[in-house]
Amino acid sequence: VEEFVAKSWETGVDVFRIFDSLNWMPNMEKSIEAVRKRTDGIAEVAMCYTGDIQDSSRTKYTLQYYKQFARDIENSGAHILCIKDMSGLLKPMAAYELISELKQTINIPIHLHTHDTSSLQAATYLKAIEAGVDVVDCCIGAMSGLTSQPNLNAVVEMMRFQERENSYNIEVLNQHSTYWEAVREYYYPFESGMKSSSAEVFYHEIPGGQYSNLKPQAESLGLGDKIEEIKKSYREVNEIFGDIVKVTPSSKVVGDMALFMVSSNLTKEDILTKGENISFPESVVSLFKGDIGQPVGGFEPKLQKLILKDVKPYTERPNEHLTPINFDKELEAFKEKFDPSVTFTDLLSYLLYPKVFEEFYAKRKEYGDVWHIPTLNFFYGLKDDEEVLIDIDRGKSIMVRLLTCSEPDEEGKRKVFMRLNGQTRIIEVQDRSRKVAVKENLKIEKSNNKQVGAPLQGKLSQVLIKQGEEVKRNQPLFVIEAMKMETTVAANDSGKIKDIILSPGSMVKTDDLVLVME
Template sequence: MPNTKIMMLLRGQNLLGYRHYADDVVDKFVETAANNGVDVFRIFDACNDPRNLDRATKAAKKTGKHVQMAISYATTPYHTKEVYADLAKTYADFGADSICIKDMSGLLKPYEAYDLVKAIKAKCDLPVEIHSHATTGLSVATLLKAAEAGADVLDTAISAMAMGTSHSPTETVVEMLKGTEFDTELDIGALLEIAAYFRDIRKHYSSLESKFLGADTRILKSQVPGGMLSNLESQLKQQGASDKMDDVLKELVNVHKDVGYVPLVTPTSQIVGTQAVFNVLFGRYNNMTGEFCDLLTGKYGKLPAAPNADLVKKALEKNKMTEPLTCRPADKIEPEWDKMVEEAKKNGGNGSVEDVLTYAMFPKVATKFFETRANGPVDAEKSFAKKEEAPKAAASANGSYTVTVNGTAYNVTSNGSSITVNGTAYDVAFGAPSAAAPAAVATTVGGEDVKAPVAGTLLKHCFSNGAKVTKGQTIIIVESMKMELEIKAGAAGKIHFIAPTGSQVSNGQKVAEVQ
């Protein structure tokens, strides 16, 4: 597509991750993205803190590419059209080439859009682009009023991929504006051909779709963006709590207020959403994630309003801080590019700048990717076909059947005392059916059980095996729902770990014992 510009969404100092990166990593990422074909950088910060956009914007301007700076839209007492217009003026002073109103939750109402575009246009003479999700059902009308107010670009999605938590259909908006002064002159026939093509493609991924495909007006209250809604659905399913969605959406309103009405967009949407899930599952703020504590203590930037003082005090204690950060958060981060280069090599990277950046953004995922890359790319068509065609194994110890694991089929034959897998025999013992649980790697007796409070990945043992611990000390860190959660010792004694680091643990699984 030589005539089509490629745009990427860049989270300012967060880049693609869930934390702030050092300035040298930001510079390298932006430079590499531009060299690899990115033409337009849409740069935003979840807190709308201009300090978090400064370095990424300078790096993008240096490449000579188009720099679009985005306003993360929210509807709270602390977010007004005057605040947003002033922010747009700040972005213009930064050197932005255009402004984007990023309405990730579909909260922007038609007449508010009209007033907001007018206010921004009065403050700065830059093109304005409207990015409004269809989640709440408002977006088509919102785009129309934005166009009438002078918006220059409207984000849409081809109809086969539109609506739900996506965007308004391109064809709908084209027809809506036809014959007006805003006529796009796009060929509706060509658009219908594109839609037909993607309708067929979409069928292959139906098993991965969120069930939120229509308008969800609960979002007008909870302000959950589209991506966050599907994430919450997946997270609750993982924890065996799919029936708790309404409770989580209600609790999210409280958490949002407690954390100073920060706009809910990645990464803050994930941080606030996960905390709301934990509050519902374990009681309000009995378990505060590390990222939530960082958000409360200024490590993500300045919050729009003052957060809950009691929670800030609790977060400061957990982070071993005396007061919240007031400076640009990245000013506290030492240069880390050289460190990332070494770590990427140790974990299987090939030494390229792309591999280093992949590791820097997604260290756990990158390590697994590096390990399996030698096997070549996965054929998505065959992978999905295998999942659809593979018969389900019979719930019996005897018989022959096919078991499919991660897309690979295994022929299994069992006679009650042994099984044969792809021709290789194994002696086994079959017991009565019971709830599945990951196998332990060590056994201990007669101590205080330490159980995983959530399903997730065991990231770290905080002590060596057999070390003495005191009650209340953090002994294990689990990653769940993309956030880190500490597991503390319930008694003093010697710690004996059962589940190894890197293992998948289930909710309630015994992971260690204190003797």
């Protein structure tokens, strides 16, 4: 993390927003220290807002809690305090009260960040500005609102002729908005599916960024028609977990658990009464082990034991368990593993996110620098006889014209005829739109406790045991992976592996039979 901060400063980052998804100060101290000692940048330290300070029935995240946390942040060496309201829960009158009190509590500037899921947040900004907030986060008009931030263009107009007006050129902002409106149309398949604002966010408290990912994640698990159940389950999981702060990555854990419960038809009561025989998602186990940090008030001991089973948790800072890195040796080994062209920044990416970097590297090796392709053509391809100019480097371009495509063969492959800089080329590609026969796997018999099945839809990424192997209770058997969520399935009882039905890489659905025990 320290090297990442130093390298980020070197490559142009000047403001570092530092936050912890559980508002746990020990997790932020090293980053704050790194910014102050190894850069001349600004350490903007965030406190994540959740709950409702004006709701007297919610006693965990009170005004006094936020005031004390703000003092701790200022004392840690922060240059700016950020209020990070990822779900858009901070209501206008609560914002006025919170900012007013914080202005009397600390002496550093206050920066407010929120998401506009309910469409209430422009009013929240107005009251925060009245209370003296120093900075608010906005988004250009065409990209604003809903799970994004409040509309910059509208906020500029809202403050026109007021005491704290900023002299933005609204005509220029509107021109930028028109441009981004056109760009956004290219990305419509990745929209959250949310057509209008919803005050439901005050019920389920799903952060804006996570809400955007919820639909595709649910669809990957075969739960695209159960979004409402998932939102309800999200609230239930938050209650089970003890009303934790929900910001990446803690919000993802709550989301993983909600998806897992809906996929496995589990209720809140099932978790509490049958948890000892349930294999929970890896992210849930990691949270309760202490890998992310410690929540306000700690974990509920009985639930923690239920989820961790034989795994021992810890309460100290997670990174204290890491071995110090020799970057010279690591870079040398890194170049040997990949290729000599990889850089130190690539190494940092790999150390922080090894699996993600490996996938990125493999795709880049296979397809090259695809970001040179115009967005429209990248997502939607070319029509017959359409031509596109691709700038691949300064002063270096290629002209691609699609001539035609053959009909798919028996394997679903098409020949693509094109001209590359005037020269005819033919390549063969798999037509993924072709319907193929779907192989159905065997299902477990619910009454047979010797059969072990998949708890959710996804890919069988790892089988951790061998046929004939003796296994103990709670020993990991296999891993199911589904769009950023991994679940390790463990043995409910000791026994011997009689038969392994499916191999790694197999696509599975809920209750597909994976292995049989004696």
